[in-house]
Amino acid sequence: MARKTDAERLLELEKKLEQLKARKQQVESRMKEKERKERTRRLIQVGAIFEKYFDIEDVDQAEKIAFGMKGIVEKHREKLINIDLEKFKGKDEIIYKDS
DSSP states (O other), rough: OOOOOOOOOOHHHHHHHHHHHHHHHHHHHHHHHHHHHHHEEEEEEEHHHHHHHTTOOOOHHHHHHHHHHHHHHHHHHHHTTTOHHHHTTTTTSBBOOOO
């Protein structure tokens, strides 16, 4: 069996490099697609929650209300995040998680 020349080895390595680049691109594409799907799912869930609690179906109304509430939410974010939804549902008062 004859030994490969340097030129043949170089061509072989370049071919392997191209194959690795193609595999890398496939993996990156799958990761980006997964991230897009997760974001889309999250946006749908958030929109559904907003629609449920504010009884809004019109995008323009939803945006106006969200814009109007933005300052309040920013100011009280930490307190709002600590609402205990399980205890709060069906009651007239807001119940916060024990900190």
